[in-house]
Amino acid sequence: MSEIKFAVLGQFFHCPIKGDFEYAKKALIQVDNNGTIVSVMTEADVEFQTQVSFFSSKSKLIELSSSQYLMPGMVDLHVHAPQFPQAGKGLDLPLYDWLQDYTFPLEAKFADMDFTKQIYPSLVKSLLANGTTSAVYFATIHKDSSVELARECLKQGQRGYVGKVNMDEASQCPPFYIEHSTADALKDTELFIQEVIGLEGNQHQLVSPVLTPRFVPSCTSEMLQGLGELAQKYQCHVQTHCSESDWARDYSQQMYGKTDAEIYRDFGLMTNRTILAHSIFLTAADHAIIKETGASIAHCPLSNMYFANAAMQTREILDNDLKCGLGSDLAGAPIPSIFHTCLDAVNHSRVREDGTSTYLAADTRGESGSRISFLESYWMATVGGGKAIDAKVGLFQVGFEFDALVVDTAVSDSNIFIIDEMDSDKDKLEKIITLNNRQNICKVWVKGQLVVNK
Numbered sequence: 410m411s412e413i414k415f416a417v418l419g420q421f422f423h424c425p426i427k428g429d430f431e432y433a434k435k436a437l438i439q440v441d442n443n444g445t446i447v448s449v450m451t452e453a454d455v456e457f458q459t460q461v462s463f464f465s466s467k468s469k470l471i472e473l474s475s476s477q478y479l480m481p482g483m484v485d486l487h488v489h490a491p492q493f494p495q496a497g498k499g500l501d502l503p504l505y506d507w508l509q510d511y512t513f514p515l516e517a518k519f520a521d522m523d524f525t526k527q528i529y530p531s532l533v534k535s536l537l538a539n540g541t542t543s544a545v546y547f548a549t550i551h552k553d554s555s556v557e558l559a560r561e562c563l564k565q566g567q568r569g570y571v572g573k574v575n576m577d578e579a580s581q582c583p584p585f586y587i588e589h590s591t592a593d594a595l596k597d598t599e600l601f602i603q604e605v606i607g608l609e610g611n612q613h614q615l616v617s618p619v620l621t622p623r624f625v626p627s628c629t630s631e632m633l634q635g636l637g638e639l640a641q642k643y644q645c646h647v648q649t650h651c652s653e654s655d656w657a658r659d660y661s662q663q664m665y666g667k668t669d670a671e672i673y674r675d676f677g678l679m680t681n682r683t684i685l686a687h688s689i690f691l692t693a694a695d696h697a698i699i700k701e702t703g704a705s706i707a708h709c710p711l712s713n714m715y716f717a718n719a720a721m722q723t724r725e726i727l728d729n730d731l732k733c734g735l736g737s738d739l740a741g742a743p744i745p746s747i748f749h750t751c752l753d754a755v756n757h758s759r760v761r762e763d764g765t766s767t768y769l770a771a772d773t774r775g776e777s778g779s780r781i782s783f784l785e786s787y788w789m790a791t792v793g794g795g796k797a798i799d800a801k802v803g804l805f806q807v808g809f810e811f812d813a814l815v816v817d818t819a820v821s822d823s824n825i826f827i828i829d830e831m832d833s834d835k836d837k838l839e840k841i842i843t844l845n846n847r848q849n850i851c852k853v854w855v856k857g858q859l860v861v862n863k
């Protein structure tokens with residue numbers, strides 16, 4: 410049996426059931442040397458006090474104050490790592506022009522390893538500081554630079570899922586940012602997988618390679634076929650964009666006469682380790698394919714407002730029990746915080762429910778019954794994300810990895826203002842979800858390793 414590394418004493422929130430939450434006022438969570446939760450006790454347990462005294466005497470007790478809340482680490486299912494320098498600018502164009510004018514020229518710069526090493530450490534640091542313990546990254550088409558991102562995740566202790574992007578369709582990719590050849594790109598991708606798995610210090614697979622066809626328009630059918638074969642060979646994760654805008658949806662129909670989900674399925678890219686970013690224009694048949702294959706959706710509410718030209722079917726996706734988590738979609742949206750994404754997801758659904766045009770009567774303006782709750786969005790950010798990456802994270806339960814953060818509502822520059830006599834436990838959790846900022850996050854652990862400590 411492995412040794413206990415530390416035990417945390419304090420209050421916690423988590424959401425074992427979608428749309429609901431659990432609050433423990435005083436709990437003791439024991440974490441072993443592998444970073445796994447081996448015991449969760451509350452005051453009702455007879456052994457509670459004895460265990461607290463024991464860990465205290467061994468100097469292994471981390472005791473939270475009354476303004477501090479232990480919460481599961483956040484999972485960001487969709488981050489474009491090289492777009493970090495672009496965050497907060499250039500969202501004036503539709504998707505196609507945005508890619509061609511702003512994004513591809515920036516991503517092309519990552520051929521330069523010095524530039525890579527200038528950007529990626531700051532990105533990983535920023536995400537960790539915002540409580541993102543697991544991140545699923547698109548890197549660029551460059552193998553070495555993409556491996557460097559995985560190395561950086563490992564160095565800073567973030568659970569990273571990193572993809573070398575694949576794009577080889579000459580009519581859609583600029584000459585300065587396209588694979589040299591499909592065959593070379595597939596060889597590079599296979600090498601990338603092997604190099605990430607074999608990175609020094611990655612014995613526990615904290616970082617994993619992800620097959621990453623950018624989206625249907627940027628890939629030839631030979632590329633999709635080759636990546637599908639690699640997905641079967643290595644059983645690794647797959648990530649891509651799915652039916653994200655009118656333009657992208659129509660492109661797939663014109664080229665293949667199929668939806669994106671059908672195309673990915675037919676090329677062997679839909680597995681229970683596939684993460685489909687956006688997934689706005691889903692048909693009933695797409696829902697069935699996603700459910701049957703066990704693929705997941707990364708809901709990116711803020712970038713959908715810029716690029717999707719439509720609102721997400723979040724209510725139906727949750728009701729249909731499709732696997733779904735949240736993505737920041739840096740830098741199709743500017744904010745590197747999944748807490749913020751939770752708020753965006755709720756706002757997005759409320760605008761859909763209410764509709765927008767003041768020229769229409771209230772009862773014809775929106776799509777009634779389509780809102781989601783704060784608890785559902787928080788569930789997606791933690792448990793839903795954990796299921797998508799196929800990792801035991803997102804809950805404080807025995808056997809789960811200790812990926813966690815501490816929110817302190819009493820830091821001097823806090824936006825969260827809690828009054829114990831006035832706020833129910835649910836009020837407190839909703840305030841934390843909606844008002845939390847990086848200054849409130851004072852500790853972050855990934856796999857039991859303390860990676861942020863303020």
Ligand SMILES: O=c1[nH]c(=O)c2nc[nH]c2[nH]1
Nearest residue numbers: 489623624650712738741
């Ligand atoms: O939001 C997006 N960001 C991207 O970089 C991208 N590439 C294809 N489709 C995309 N959508």
